[in-house]
Amino acid sequence: MLDRRQILVGVAALMGGALLPASVKALHGSGSVGAFRKATLSEPQMKAITIMADIIIPETDTPGASGAGVPAFIRTAMANWLLKEEAQAFVDGLDGFLEAHPDFPRQDITAQTNLIAGIDSSLHDLPEKYRFYRQLKELVLIGYYTSEVGAAEELAYDPVPGGYTIIPVTSETKAWST
């Protein structure tokens, strides 16, 4: 892929570059994001998340959830998005699921998919024990469609459209990711 920053710098130079003077060019803050807190997910929990994520977004002609780094994203989101209580509720829900379905990680893909499909079909009215699934699905979808695979391969991504135009939809047309 092209490097967007280079495109920007290149075009800015063509346009005559940034013109602000030294008086404006003082220091600016680093704006750095704080260090990630330690993840709170165990190996068995991560394994279950990976299985479920790949059932929600499987590999097709493009990579699926794990191929797009979604499990690692969920680990990050747990630490960096959610409040502690929300993250804890999610982990507790996941643990509850694994207690109720101890064989899940070792089942064949058909059995696993059937179980998740059943839970997903009642997304709007999930019983208490499956409530964590709503959070999981949200994180899987966001993780996937904001990844490079999901946003720029599975969907269409254009960092610098250049204008707003109306286009026809063809069999090749993909939805924009941003």
Place this chain on the structure above:
Amino acid sequence: MTNTSDNFDFDVLIVGSGMSGGWVAKEMCERGYKTAVLDRGAPLEHGAGYENEGKAPWEMPNRGRVSKEEIERDYEKSSLCYAFNEYTKRHFIKDSDYPFKEKDGKRFDWIRSARVGGKSVLWHRHSYRFSEMDFQANKQDGHGCDWPIRYDDLKDWYDYVERFAGISGSKEGLPQLPDGVFQKPFDMNPVELDAKAKVEKAYPGRKIIIGRAAHLTEPTDEQLELGRGPCQARNECQAGCSWGGYFSSLSATLPAADRTGNMTLVPNAMVQEVVYDAKTKRASGVRMIDITTGERVFISARVVFVCASTLATTQILLNSKSAEFPRGIGNTGSALGHYLMDHIKGAGANAVVDGYEDVYYAGRRPTSLYVPRFRNVTEKTDAFLRGYGMQGEAQRLSWRAAIGAEGIGKDLKARVQKPGPWTFTLQGFGEMLPEHENSVSLSTTETDQWGMPILEISCEYGANELRMKEDMRNTATEMLRAAGYTKVQPYSEESFPGIVIHEMGTARMGHKADDSYLNRHNQCHNVSNLFVTDGASMTSSACQNPSLTFMALSARAAAFADEQMKAGAL
């Protein structure tokens, strides 16, 4: 006039470098005055300073989102802004750094900038003129004092600022929304064009037009010379735009000021007080603190413009106490700190649009539709005074719609890969009447970390605004039905003043000092070399996005100050 008067550090001193201060800086520097621009914000260099510009979601450590914990700790109010995210966070204030108090249990969602350039970097860029009707409204219905100017006083200044700023839009010939100097408008999509035709047929007094927005679509030589270029339709403006595709102080007015060699821009400069000199009966300068070093400095100037943003401006003026003016510099009347306004939003309707599966768009249009005010213009109502405009758009649902929906696996992927169904949204933005009780004052007990008394805000929507909000929901619904949509969802959600980020009033213009703070030139009635040209000066709010009017008032007041200085009156 290239030499500063001997007795002063600067000819002109401007507090604030945002929408208004940037314009004053340009106008005064171009007229040859040595000008200081002080801004509380941290530096932000146009271009190189936009750290997150153009980054893809996967290049952001947090995929664009700010952690809830950080929001709770530092960004309680800033995070309420639609434009607040991981990309833009560094341009918003940490509320925890600058506390304020919401008095009388009345919530006020105060959104503030943390950078040089102020909210001109963060704005929504809709640019509309006020009309003759708006300047007459207070006098006609008796709410608020009479504006001391009329549309004709500002008309040429609107032309002037539009030509420089670059406004895309369409000429419509509507008296309530005067046409201006426009660059090519953005296109409406086929769904929007179809809705426009049907709604305008069903309601001849209502128009759906493309939003007039401060984006370059046909940059002029003057704009190109300043290093600006055409809008790229990224719609990621608030992270910063190296192209200068949208107007901001950083892309336009400050570079214009700086190339004269007359501007001294000082970031991290928190002005706490305008100093009054009883002998000359004028402002002698300002006291500021460098918030990075704690150093306190007095800077003198012949003329002082306070353009620190509506409420910060009034906070500084109230804090400028002297024996002659114990209630704040120039303050002998009932206006300073009162008649705070915002707009009201939070009601409208959404629809799912059947059909149009074969059309889509490329590019992220940085503006939306606009419905110019029709209430009490073409369609009278007894339910409330004045009126509202609407913003809206038609677009196709994205992958985000899958989050709350059932479906997994290959089917889900295939469905999300195709553009989703079309949707149409309309939301009202209503005028807020100026009321004396909607006010701000200085705390007598609490200061911020730099010793400035914090602001206490007491402001709420009144019955007129709430009835208007109800009407917004109803008319948006009937318009979407008139467009032929069967799946229309009306909505009205609780909202609080501040959140439209159009704070206005608290140092309003008027005819006399007892009920206004500024005269028809944005000049303090009682202190002739003190000007206020930001939102604080507004006498009524109209329902249009007000930034363009701040720009026109600023340029006009600067020209007046120049005349007065040349005539030796200032």
